[in-house]
Each structure stands twice: as structure tokens, then as C-alpha cells.
Amino acid sequence: MDFGLTREQEMIKKMVREFAQNEVKPLAAEIDETEEFPWENVKKMARYGLMGIPFPTKYGGAGGDYLSYILAVEELSKVCATTGVILSAHTSLCCGCIYENGNEDQKMKYLVPLNKGELVGAFALTEPNAGTDASGQQTVAVKDGDEYILNGSKIFITNGATADVFIVFAMTDRSKGVRGITAFIVEKGTKGFSVGKVEEKLGIRASSTAELIFEDCRIPEENLLGAEGKGFGIAMKTLDGGRIGIAAQALGIAEGALEESARYMKERKQFGKPIARNQGMQWMIADMDTKVEAARGLVYKAVWMKANGYRYSMDAARAKLYAAEVAMEITTKAIQIFGGYGYTKEYPVERMFRDAKITEIYEGTSQVQKMVIAAGVLS
Amino acid sequence: MNIIVCIKQVPDTTEVKIDPVKGTLIRNGVPSIINPDDMNALEEALRIKDNHGAKVTVITMGPPQAENALREALAMGADEAVLITDRAFAGADTLATSRVLAAAVKKFEYDIVFAGRQAIDGDTAQVGPEMAEHLGIPQITYVQKVEVENDGLKVEKALEKGYMVMKTDTPVLLTAIKELNEPRYMSANLIFEAFNKEIQIWDAGKLSLSSDLLGLKGSPTQVRKSVTKELKGKGEVIDMSPKESAEYAVNKLKEKLIV
Numbered sequence A: 001m002d003f004g005l006t007r008e009q010e011m012i013k014k015m016v017r018e019f020a021q022n023e024v025k026p027l028a029a030e031i032d033e034t035e036e037f038p039w040e041n042v043k044k045m046a047r048y049g050l051m052g053i054p055f056p057t058k059y060g061g062a063g064g065d066y067l068s069y070i071l072a073v074e075e076l077s078k079v080c081a082t083t084g085v086i087l088s089a090h091t092s093l094c095c096g097c098i099y100e101n102g103n104e105d106q107k108m109k110y111l112v113p114l115n116k117g118e119l120v121g122a123f124a125l126t127e128p129n130a131g132t133d134a135s136g137q138q139t140v141a142v143k144d145g146d147e148y149i150l151n152g153s154k155i156f157i158t159n160g161a162t163a164d165v166f167i168v169f170a171m172t173d174r175s176k177g178v179r180g181i182t183a184f185i186v187e188k189g190t191k192g193f194s195v196g197k198v199e200e201k202l203g204i205r206a207s208s209t210a211e212l213i214f215e216d217c218r219i220p221e222e223n224l225l226g227a228e229g230k231g232f233g234i235a236m237k238t239l240d241g242g243r244i245g246i247a248a249q250a251l252g253i254a255e256g257a258l259e260e261s262a263r264y265m266k267e268r269k270q271f272g273k274p275i276a277r278n279q280g281m282q283w284m285i286a287d288m289d290t291k292v293e294a295a296r297g298l299v300y301k302a303v304w305m306k307a308n309g310y311r312y313s314m315d316a317a318r319a320k321l322y323a324a325e326v327a328m329e330i331t332t333k334a335i336q337i338f339g340g341y342g343y344t345k346e347y348p349v350e351r352m353f354r355d356a357k358i359t360e361i362y363e364g365t366s367q368v369q370k371m372v373i374a375a376g377v378l379s
Numbered sequence B: 001m002n003i004i005v006c007i008k009q010v011p012d013t014t015e016v017k018i019d020p021v022k023g024t025l026i027r028n029g030v031p032s033i034i035n036p037d038d039m040n041a042l043e044e045a046l047r048i049k050d051n052h053g054a055k056v057t058v059i060t061m062g063p064p065q066a067e068n069a070l071r072e073a074l075a076m077g078a079d080e081a082v083l084i085t086d087r088a089f090a091g092a093d094t095l096a097t098s099r100v101l102a103a104a105v106k107k108f109e110y111d112i113v114f115a116g117r118q119a120i121d122g123d124t125a126q127v128g129p130e131m132a133e134h135l136g137i138p139q140i141t142y143v144q145k146v147e148v149e150n151d152g153l154k155v156e157k158a159l160e161k162g163y164m165v166m167k168t169d170t171p172v173l174l175t176a177i178k179e180l181n182e183p184r185y186m187s188a189n190l191i192f193e194a195f196n197k198e199i200q201i202w203d204a205g206k207l208s209l210s211s212d213l214l215g216l217k218g219s220p221t222q223v224r225k226s227v228t229k230e231l232k233g234k235g236e237v238i239d240m241s242p243k244e245s246a247e248y249a250v251n252k253l254k255e256k257l258i259v
Helices: A007-034 A039-047 A066-079 A081-101 A104-115 A174-180 A231-267 A279-307 A313-343 A349-360 A366-378 B036-052 B064-076 B094-105 B127-135 B188-194 B242-255
Strands: A121-124 A140-144 A147-158 A165-171 A181-187 A193-198 A209-220 B002-006 B009-011 B032-034 B055-061 B080-084 B112-116 B139-149 B152-158 B163-168 B172-176 B200-202
Touching: A007 A039, A007 A066, A007 A081, A007 A349, A007 B064, A007 B188, A039 A081, A066 A081, A066 A231, A066 A279, A066 B188, A081 A104, A081 A121, A081 A147, A081 A165, A081 A181, A081 A231, A081 A349, A121 A147, A147 A165, A147 A181, A165 A209, A165 A231, A174 A181, A181 A209, A181 A231, A231 A279, A231 A313, A231 A349, A279 A313, A313 A349, A313 A366, B002 B036, B002 B094, B002 B127, B009 B064, B032 B036, B032 B064, B036 B055, B036 B064, B036 B112, B036 B139, B036 B172, B055 B064, B055 B094, B064 B080, B064 B188, B080 B094, B094 B127, B112 B127, B127 B139, B127 B172, B139 B163, B152 B172
Parallel strands: A121 A165, B002 B055, B002 B112, B055 B080, B080 B200, B112 B172, B139 B172
Antiparallel strands: A140 A147, A140 A165, A147 A209, A165 A181, A193 A209, B009 B032, B139 B152, B152 B163
């Protein structure tokens, strides 16, 4: 058993940390306020090879490993959870889905520019009546010659209004239930495809969460991903990977709040001494640190399982469930440590607290993670 | 164009602590970085490569762990890296160091040799100029701007007040200051590539230098004693109006015969 990072992973962590601290952190409060998608961050991430870390160089990727990618999401999320989820949804849900399920032509056409960061990716499964129960897809795709005609809508799609390439799920044969769901690659600008409402959110406010509308949208059959009827399996498998990305985002938020809290405790003086000298505060920060480390253990273990080819659904579910709970708890305690200041926008813990909540909801709510874990335990 | 960049791995702090007994730097527990001015030198070499095409080779003299600094340079975009390491180099002062680096540079074809102005651990600013002397090439120090022209380089050398514009042929040695540019980050793709590249390791034998010229033996400068400056106290805090405090300060300076 080895808990150390490789030299490459150490270097990636150092590089992303410097990048995040110098380039991303200074914009975090501003984009939270304006809800403007941080194109500047995305362009810089593309320049430094961060938009395709775990994919082979022949597909435009950095040729790295999965943990290196997870370390990048974690380091970015420490200072800006919005930027963390943009990278996670792009990499895990869109690039990962095409890499695992696409044919060579699809990989060359879409994965290469996505990995280079010339294009941004998104993944569209959720619908108004198909959230946790993703099998209830209402969007339909009807074959017409060498095309499919897509009709329906998707909601809450991360990178929704800003992505160029979307993985879209639709019913091609309702009579077959989940075996009638098919995945397609849809390009922005395709006739009949438009962006609807862009959500105003509690946290991760600049990440562009949008409704997608398909009205007689014609998709060429070469954009069918995998095979007809295989969409549900593709979605579930992709989400297993995506959950590790969100777990890393949650871990990053918790670590960011922990770092801010430790710094503040040493600076803030009350009763003539830094509050860090109070044992009550020390016990609080010790508990926070221990939970962050436990979450890290679960997240990295899930990465290890995936990277080594083991089944990792339960590991990903445990990692996301726990890291999200820890993110909520640590950011709540961080505000307590900061007191009145923590409740204001003068310090970043208020934003971190709002950003943390979504990690208990998207890419499978905490309750869905428990369903996955319980199913494994009781099987 | 061929560019050689000389870098040094230094402790990541500008407040290096000194071992009071040995008079040497305490490096334990302090993370190492590429010396900041050397980062500017490397960045300028990489910009010339990006804009005009060039092969950038990075060299360093140091202990085996200096390899990490070279990997980072590769991860920023350097093409090749050479680690010059040998126990015989230990204790080298700037003269002995510059001899070794110059001997290494001579093994390459080169147009520009870049170095940082000075290292944050030694602060001598001597190694670059000494190398130019050993190599018998012109040198421009304190470089804040470089333009590649058809027949050489146009270089701005920073002065205390203002700067001097100079034209030079190549080969030339330039020492960089932080005003020259903003160094880039490493790139994820280049990080993974960097670990697949071989770093050449050269020892004293490879450079055919007499052992009398190396390390402590080849160093006319010997450190007899180093001391850490003691803090003199907190100073005086004046709580007066701006006008009063200015008068007060001027009187104090007059008392001490400074003005």
C-alpha cells in the first residue's frame, strides 16, 4: 500500500495550485457576483493542457493519469468551485463519455478539440420529469433516413449555455424502457437546438446551468454514441466516473474552507490572544482536518479502483456521499470560526458554504449514493 | 537558434536561515524552486522559441535532486536538460561554478546563453558575467527586454534610473531581471512528457577540467563566518498629524546628521 503521489502527480498538483492561486482565486468572488461564465479561466486552462488531462496525446489529451485530473479539480475547487465543476463536467462527463464509447471518427472529430480546450463539453441527461429516476426520459429521437430527429428538453445542464459539444440522451424505442435510451453527440448551432432558461443559483453561480430545447433537431446517424438502446448503461457508467470528479470538487471546497479557517484563527485576536489559542477552537479545527483527510482517503481510493480497472461504483458513491457531507460541515464550521465576518462577502467562506450544497445534489443526490451503496452491501 | 539557459535550484524563501556554527544555509524542510531570475531567463528563451523557433537547452550544476528543477523547466517547454553533478564540485564559489558551467556550455553550439541576474540564496550576481569571461563572449546584464533582429539582438539593459538600448551580435550572454517578462506555468501535457525525457548527467570527467579548479580547491572565496543580523527593536511609532510627524521625522534625521 502506497499513499504517496508519483513525481508527475506532485508536479501537476504544484502546477495547478500555482495556477489556481494566481489566476483563478482573484476572479472567484467577482464571477460569483456577476454569474458570468469565466471564459478567461477556461482559455487559460486550455493553454496549460488542463482540459484533457487523463486522455492520450493522440486524442489531444495531456497523456496523464486519472488521479492527476482529480488533483486538478481538487486544487481548482479549493479557490473556485465554479471553475472546478466546469472542468469536471467537461472532462468526466463529456470527454470521458466520448473516450469510452465513441468510435475512432468521433474521437478524432470531437475528443481532440475538446481535450485541447478549443471546445467545451457538456452532458445532458436530466429532464423536468427525469431527475433521480433518469430512466423516465421524455426526449425522443426518431430515425429518419440517415438522421435522427430529436424532440424534447433537458434541464440543469452544467456548461449548458456555453458548451460546444453535448452528449444528449433520448428515447429511440419507448417500448423497451431503459433499453430504448440512446446517446447522441450534438453540436451547438445544430438547427432545432436552442438554449432555454439559464438558472440563477445559490452557489457555483458562474457555471452556466441551462435548459436545452430540441425541436425537430436533426442529428446525423454518425453522431450516435455507442449503439442504439445502450444509452442508459453509457449514462450510468459515465456518472460513476463523474461522481469522483464531484467528490474531488467537494473535497477541494472543504480543504479551501479549512485553509481559510486555520489562517484566520491565527490572525484573529479576541480577549488579547489569537483565537487559535483557545482549545475549543483547536478541537474544532482538528475535527475538520480529520474529516477532510477521511474524505481524501475515500476519493483517492475510488480513483485508484477506477485507474486499476476494478468495479468502482460503490467506491465512487461512498466518496461523493462523504466528501459532499464533509464539504457542507466544514464550510458551516468555517463560517462559525469567522463569526460575523464569515457571514459577509468580505471573506470567501460564505461563498464556499453556498458552493458546497450542490455537491450533495448533482450527479446523483446523497440519497442516490446511499441507494448504490446499500444495493452493493445487500446484494 | 540555439539557446542555453543556466538555472539554479534554490530554497523557496527570501529569508534563508544560516547555520550559526557551520555558516552554511539551512536547507532542511525548505522546499526548492527554480531561482526567480532564472525563471525570467527561461521564459525569455521559450518566448524566442515560440516566436522565432529555437532549441532551448537548460543546464544546472547542483546535487542530484536538482534534477527536479530541470524537469520543471522541461514542463515549461525546454527541449533538453543537462544536470552537472559531482561531489568534486562541492563548496564551489562563483568562480569555480562559472568555470564548470562555461565548460558545459562549450560542449554545445549556441547563440544565446541566458542566466538569471542573481540567485536568491547567494545574491552575488557574479556567475553569469564570469561565464561570459570564460567563454570569451560579450555579456549584457540586467536585461529587461530582448528583440530578435536579422543581424543579432536589440537588448534593453536596466540602469538605476532608466535603461540603455544595446545592439549585439551573437553569441552573447544575457542575465535576466524580473522586469523582463512574466514566467509561464508548467503545462500538464509537458509535465507528462518531461518525465519521459532523458536528462543527461555530466560529471567532472565529462568536462575535462583539472581537479584543482573545482569545488572548494578551486575557490578563492572561502566563507570564514556568517552571522544573521539581529533585529534592532521595533522602531518608533509616531501618532501625530501628517505635518507634525513630517517635522518630527526631519528633526530626527537632522539630529543624527543624516540631512
